[in-house]
Amino acid sequence: MQEEETLAIAPAGARAPDDSPAVLRELAAQAGITINGDAPWDIQVRDPRLYHRILTKGSLGFGEAYVDGMWECDRLDQLFDRLLRIDADEKLGSWARVRLFGEVLRHSLFNLQSDRRAFQVAEQHYDIGNDVFVAMLDPTMSYSCAYWDGAADLVEAQQKKLDMICRKLELKRGEVLLEIGCGWGGLARFAAERYGVEVVGITVSKEQQALARERCKGLPVAIELMDYRELSRKFDKIVSVGMFEHVGPKNYRTYFDIAHRALKNDGLFLLHTIGSAVTVAKTDPWIDQYIFPNGKLPSAREIAAAVEGRFLIEDWHNFGADYDRTLMAWWEKFDAAWPELEARYGTRFYRMWKYYLLSCAGFFRSRQGQLWQVVLSKPQRASTYRSVR
Incomplete structure (x- = not known):
């Protein structure tokens, strides 16, 4: 995470069009979240590449994309309360589940706290x-x-x-x-x-x-x-x-x-x-x-x-x-x-x-x-x- 990396994909206040995959719209709806909605816990998308990051890297990509300025949210605490109550990371597509399985294997096979x-x-x-x-x-x-x-x-x-x-x-x-x-x-x-x-x-x-x-x-x-x-x-x-x-x-x-x-x-x-x-x-x-x-x-x-x-x-x-x-x-x-x-x-x-x-x-x-x-x-x-x- 080097300081010279680019932040703010789109100008402050700008929203990328909601062309999110259906699986992400449905997942957000289950949590009462609207992409580019007006509630304080809604996600404001600045860069549509966010969706690919989420689908391929799950919660890791979601967090990295936030640090990179790809999305905003007025109340992150409320957003995560809603996402966690529905186990959102577990409900993502097959690519993200492969990564989750890799995390399970990593903790199972190695003593990460030696x-x-x-x-x-x-x-x-x-x-x-x-x-x-x-x-x-x-x-x-x-x-x-x-x-x-x-x-x-x-x-x-x-x-x-x-x-x-x-x-x-x-x-x-x-x-x-x-x-x-x-x-x-x-x-x-x-x-x-x-x-x-x-x-x-x-x-x-x-x-x-x-x-x-x-x-x-x-x-x-x-x-x-x-x-x-x-x-x-x-x-x-x-x-x-x-x-x-x-x-x-x-x-x-x-x-x-x-x-x-x-x-x-x-x-x-x-x-x-x-x-x-x-x-x-x-x-x-x-x-x-x-x-x-x-x-x-x-x-x-x-x-x-x-x-x-x-x-x-x-x-x-x-x-x-x-x-x-x-x-x-x-x-x-x-x-x-x-x-x-x-x-x-x-x-x-x-x-x-x-x-x-x-x-x-x-x-x-x-x-x-x-x-x-x-x-x-x-x-x-x-x-x-x-x-x-």
Whole structure:
């Protein structure tokens, strides 16, 4: 995605004639979408080559065509909510289904989240530049779903999420907390300051490590650049927020084996992860190629199967609807900050990031996307766990 590539196939406001294939018109109609219609969720076609891209490349071509300026939509979040509710990508023609089958094979035959690939997502996504995330996120730089129950804004919602995690873990002063995938250190700092614990955070992102260390300076917090498979010591409590999506089904049992070895017998492990409403054998190809390479969302069945024989499930909390609201808040902040970011990142990045945030908002609004906090313990734990919210 080079900045010198051409954008805006047609002048702003112009519409290409609706000569879309019947299969695409029918598919759009099923979702209540009109090509070149007047509703905010309707697609405005700027270049008729869009149709060939969709038919041959499915959702990957759809996203690439948006970044290329081939189509517009006033409300991408509403568009994707409608498309996902009818499983539009699954209903495309035979060429697109061949590509979907290829995605299934890729995830089935290869370990896309092996230790050799562990740092790829950081290099492509988390290390793009801390300025984007500083502009988009709340002051704790929490890049995960906020908890909006009773919250007035994103700042309060993320604070409530962090505090809920600490309470669910029953953190006590003097304990040592392991955070697998520590981001920019928001939770580590919060837990050390508010609950008096020592924190060891690990990340595969050099940019995250550098900023997290700066933000946690003077606190009993260590931020290490390492893959979870390198862990060897024991901890009182373990937490992982927004990292399990990068583990992959072929590594689920390894992941929980390592967490089991790292957790003391009377400890607790809180897993915070996006989940898929159903078990699927692939990931969205556009998200995989341009946002989170090698990612894969787990289903409840996959988590339960991998946990069995290793941990007991003490609590399973679903607040997936809150991710829709979180993503919309991120988009508003990113859009407002764009004038300061534009010179460094350019128009194509803006369109890519807009597509990413708003299509994900539609994903959670459609209920295909879920957000789970699962509290796990070892069978050896003696005390009774009481769920908190």
